[in-house]
Amino acid sequence: xxxxxxxxxxxxxxxxxxxxxxxxxxxxxxxxxxxxxxxxxxxxxxxxxxxxxxxxxxxxxxxxxxxxxxxxxxxxxxxxxxxxxxxxxxxxxxxxxxxxxxxxxxxxxxxxxxxxxxxxxxxxxxxxxxxxxxxxxxxxxxxxxxxxxxxxxxxxxxxxxxxxxxxxxxxxxxxxxxxxxxxxxxxxxxxxxxxxxxxxxxxxxxxxxxxxxxxxxxxxxxxxxxxxxxxxxxxxxxxxxxxxxxxxxxxxxxxxxxxxxxxxxxxxxxxxxxxxxxxxxxxx
Ligand SMILES: [Zn+2]
Ligand SMILES: [Zn+2]
Numbered sequence: 001x002x003x004x005x006x007x008x009x010x011x012x013x014x015x016x017x018x019x020x021x022x023x024x025x026x027x028x029x030x031x032x033x034x035x036x037x038x039x040x041x042x043x044x045x046x047x048x049x050x051x052x053x054x055x056x057x058x059x060x061x062x063x064x065x066x067x068x069x070x071x072x073x074x075x076x077x078x079x080x081x082x083x084x085x086x087x088x089x090x091x092x093x094x095x096x097x098x099x100x101x102x103x104x105x106x107x108x109x110x111x112x113x114x115x116x117x118x119x120x121x122x123x124x125x126x127x128x129x130x131x132x133x134x135x136x137x138x139x140x141x142x143x144x145x146x147x148x149x150x151x152x153x154x155x156x157x158x159x160x161x162x163x164x165x166x167x168x169x170x171x172x173x174x175x176x177x178x179x180x181x182x183x184x185x186x187x188x189x190x191x192x193x194x195x196x197x198x199x200x201x202x203x204x205x206x207x208x209x210x211x212x213x214x215x216x217x218x219x220x221x222x223x224x225x226x227x228x229x230x231x232x233x234x235x236x237x238x239x240x241x242x243x244x245x246x247x248x249x250x251x252x253x254x255x256x257x258x259x260x261x262x263x264x265x266x267x268x269x270x271x272x273x274x275x276x277x278x279x280x281x282x283x284x
Pocket of ligand 2: 239240241242243244276279280281282283
């Protein structure tokens, strides 16, 4: 067993979740680092903010995920804590596109570590609709891959008081929508983003956890601590044909989460030149 695995072998970690994230996170930590995941019974992570906005986040994504992990550690009196947090935001390149970014944090009070992992993925389902009748409700359900993807119903977009979350049953959807339509004339439907009723988010949390474990296992060449991770790709790999810089990666920058030592890894994808089809000059 290598040195990094030895530091975590057979230890227990507190996972701050109430939305069944342990189903994807626990097997990965067990297999890769032999860390046992424990979930505190009465941690209501909704207090750290909800996607339906009836509860606001206490801080940004990183502050919130750290707070969740630390709260779980305190509740179980463990010195390792893990938590994840997801956000949805505008796609950097696609107009009206949406991306889901999941981050997962690993805290170890014994070794004084705070290591992050993450995954970002384009969201390819519709998110919300105002419906005036049952046909529109069912059409929306079809489009978002219901019941694999749960639905939230409320009276209107900005009203947070009267809502039903986690609808995953067609009859229940029809009954609830009918009651709300009678009461409000038009109703607001949105996809439920909570992990246990959203398969695409669960997949992204799993990929973020894999990224986190890779980061934990990568040792810093300066202080030998776990948690040497990629912070920044630098673009500009030269075009094979004309030698001009392209948008392909020239080198990656890695940073130690503990001593802040950084190193550039040149040609991370092995190639020293880029295919001319990635060149703005040769292939505009
Ligand atoms: Zn270091
Ligand atoms: Zn070129």
